[in-house]
Amino acid sequence: MSLLEVKKLEVAYGGIQAVKGIDLHIEQGELVTLIGANGAGKTTTLKTLVGLVKPKSGSISYDGNDCTKIPVHHFVSKGLSLVPEGRGVFSRLTVEENLRMGAFYRNDPNAINAEIEHVYELFPRLKERYKQLAGTLSGGEQQMLAMGRAILAKPKLLLLDEPSMGLAPIIVQKIFEIVKMISQQGVTILLVEQNAKLALEVSDRGYVMESGKITMSGPAQELLHSDAVKKAYLGE
Amino acid sequence: MTQVNKVKQLAVFGLAAIGLACLPFIVGGTLGNSWVRTLDFALLYIMLALGLNIVVGFAGLLDLGFIAFYAVGAYTYALLNSPHFGIFLPWWTILPVGAFLAACAGIMLGTPVLKLRGDYLAIVTLGFGEIIRIFMNNLNAPINITNGPQGVNMIAPVEIAGVSLGKSIELFGTKINSVYLYYYLFLILCVLTVIVCSRLQHSRIGRAWVALREDDIAASAMGINIRNIKLLAFALGAVFGGIAGGLFASFQGFVSPESFGLLESIMVLAMVVLGGMGHIPGVILGAILLTITPELLRDVIGPVQMAVFGKMLIDPENARMLLFGLALILVMLLRPEGLWPNKRRAAEFHDALDEDLPAVDSQARQEGIKG
Numbered sequence: 001m002s003l004l005e006v007k008k009l010e011v012a013y014g015g016i017q018a019v020k021g022i023d024l025h026i027e028q029g030e031l032v033t034l035i036g037a038n039g040a041g042k043t044t045t046l047k048t049l050v051g052l053v054k055p056k057s058g059s060i061s062y063d064g065n066d067c068t069k070i071p072v073h074h075f076v077s078k079g080l081s082l083v084p085e086g087r088g089v090f091s092r093l094t095v096e097e098n099l100r101m102g103a104f105y106r107n108d109p110n111a112i113n114a115e116i117e118h119v120y121e122l123f124p125r126l127k128e129r130y131k132q133l134a135g136t137l138s139g140g141e142q143q144m145l146a147m148g149r150a151i152l153a154k155p156k157l158l159l160l161d162e163p164s165m166g167l168a169p170i171i172v173q174k175i176f177e178i179v180k181m182i183s184q185q186g187v188t189i190l191l192v193e194q195n196a197k198l199a200l201e202v203s204d205r206g207y208v209m210e211s212g213k214i215t216m217s218g219p220a221q222e223l224l225h226s227d228a229v230k231k232a233y234l235g236e
Numbered sequence: 237m238t239q240v241n242k243v244k245q246l247a248v249f250g251l252a253a254i255g256l257a258c259l260p261f262i263v264g265g266t267l268g269n270s271w272v273r274t275l276d277f278a279l280l281y282i283m284l285a286l287g288l289n290i291v292v293g294f295a296g297l298l299d300l301g302f303i304a305f306y307a308v309g310a311y312t313y314a315l316l317n318s319p320h321f322g323i324f325l326p327w328w329t330i331l332p333v334g335a336f337l338a339a340c341a342g343i344m345l346g347t348p349v350l351k352l353r354g355d356y357l358a359i360v361t362l363g364f365g366e367i368i369r370i371f372m373n374n375l376n377a378p379i380n381i382t383n384g385p386q387g388v389n390m391i392a393p394v395e396i397a398g399v400s401l402g403k404s405i406e407l408f409g410t411k412i413n414s415v416y417l418y419y420y421l422f423l424i425l426c427v428l429t430v431i432v433c434s435r436l437q438h439s440r441i442g443r444a445w446v447a448l449r450e451d452d453i454a455a456s457a458m459g460i461n462i463r464n465i466k467l468l469a470f471a472l473g474a475v476f477g478g479i480a481g482g483l484f485a486s487f488q489g490f491v492s493p494e495s496f497g498l499l500e501s502i503m504v505l506a507m508v509v510l511g512g513m514g515h516i517p518g519v520i521l522g523a524i525l526l527t528i529t530p531e532l533l534r535d536v537i538g539p540v541q542m543a544v545f546g547k548m549l550i551d552p553e554n555a556r557m558l559l560f561g562l563a564l565i566l567v568m569l570l571r572p573e574g575l576w577p578n579k580r581r582a583a584e585f586h587d588a589l590d591e592d593l594p595a596v597d598s599q600a601r602q603e604g605i606k607g
């Protein structure tokens with residue numbers, strides 16, 4: 001059974017249909033990417049997965065649960081963790097407080113402290129700045145913080161919404177390396193990205209989304225070399 | 237080193253305690269008992285402002301009807317400890333009842349406004365404050381519960397170990413006025429309030445409130461139950477309002493709906509904002525300043541006008557509020573973050589530049605994609 005299975009999902013904002021009946025599935029341990037241009041419905045899909053937006057029709061099942069029936073704040077304790085678009089770090093909390101927010105639902109202080117240390121090993125920059133307010137960090141550091149925070153929620157499935165947004169190319173590279181690393185540690189990841197090339201390079205499988213529909217899917221390497229994707233997203 | 241620091245800390249606490257204990261006698265001796273009364277009110281307002289600070293400062297929910305909880309506490313005390321119904325319960329049983337009822341009122345207000353924010357929230361809370369006041373004003377018919385606009389009279393004062401705080405007592409040959417006795421009672425409760433608030437602020441709940449204030453979507457993605465955490469803020473804030481209200485009723489001996497108007501709500505909000513939202517020492521400073529300044533102006537304006545112009549140009553009562561308003565405007569222009577803000581709050585006003593950067597970045601990127 002897939003960890004996440006989406007069937008015939010349709011989402012509408014008022015009269016405007018953002019997602020027009022998509023199917024996708026993610027298996028345990030996979031790194032799957034969902035690529036597509038601005039306004040293709042990628043973020044809407046993610047928001048629907050974690051219950052922030054209610055679907056019009058279709059089904060989402062995560063780990064055997066019907067996602068449309070779970071309140072938003074319960075997702076995280078079921079192992080579904082979202083790093084929102086634009087990072088969503090709490091800029092008036094310190095770096096360490098932000099990390100602790102990630103572990104908000106958990107009640108095992110010793111394990112949490114150990115994992116915070118682990119995150120600091122992963123992102124030494126965060127350790128240097130642990131007492132600083134998150135709002136004073138650079139964009140790249142905030143993205144690292146957002147990911148560190150998501151790790152502290154001990155996710156089974158990590159949803160990343162455009163981690164490369166607004167970052168310098170050299171930092172984007174670094175962020176994708178970290179995504180790959182988290183995936184290698186056994187976390188299943190759904191990566192939503194506009195930066196198609198980099199996303200496909202690190203992923204196992206990919207879905208291409210266009211105006212609310214999935215137009216292509218398959219192994220990432222295959223997509224990376226397919227003419228249609230090259231033309232539309234890679235500018236070749 | 238830490239030993240020395242501990243000793244230093246203890247010394248500071250000791251001095252502060254002695255200072256606060258002597259304060260009413262110094263003030264009373266030099267300025268008279270009416271100023272001790274003002275001190276008592278300052279302490280009540282500190283409790284109120286700290287309560288509102290939980291809602292506005294910690295959780296970021298603008299509440300313009302906070303005085304309603306003060307009213308609920310005050311009326312609870314008044315009705316359960318006065319000849320109006322002929323019920324005389326001991327004060328220490330009524331205060332918790334008042335606090336509980338205020339918390340219920342807090343949840344009653346909180347539930348319908350869960351989805352509102354900003355201006356809309358302000359309007360609904362404002363309406364709620366007025367509803368409670370008008371209720372108190374009109375609940376004298378068909379059954380007389382609150383005695384309407386006449387208010388409830390002859391409320392029994394607090395009594396501790398058989399000693400009524402409402403009358404002067406004789407101690408070691410000196411007569412100690414009732415306002416002094418209330419000062420100590422309020423001081424103790426005020427210190428308790430400060431302790432509870434600061435523990436709350438640095439707890440998991442306190443962090444959840446900050447998170448909620450900043451980004452409710454990210455906060456719920458962390459597993460915070462937005463509904464419960466908001467209601468908790470309303471209820472806890474209301475508890476302090478309710479306790480302060482009960483104390484107010486016993487201190488005044490009289491309550492009427494007039495004491496709980498919109499202006500009072502705004503006054504308490506001004507204390508929180510002026511002092512520094514979310515910062516306990518700042519809020520205390522705000523409450524003290526806004527209680528004492530109007531009284532000070534009352535004493536000063538008349539004589540100053542006589543000295544400068546030789547006659548009264550403006551009625552002191554009007555000039556007082558005029559100057560007070562002017563002072564508020566000036567403070568907000570010059571120090572929008574409040575007189576004594578905390579680190580987080582100050583950051584909100586001073587790192588605006590840093591915040592613009594990522595936004596500009598992403599815009600540039602979007603344009604790059606279109607191009």
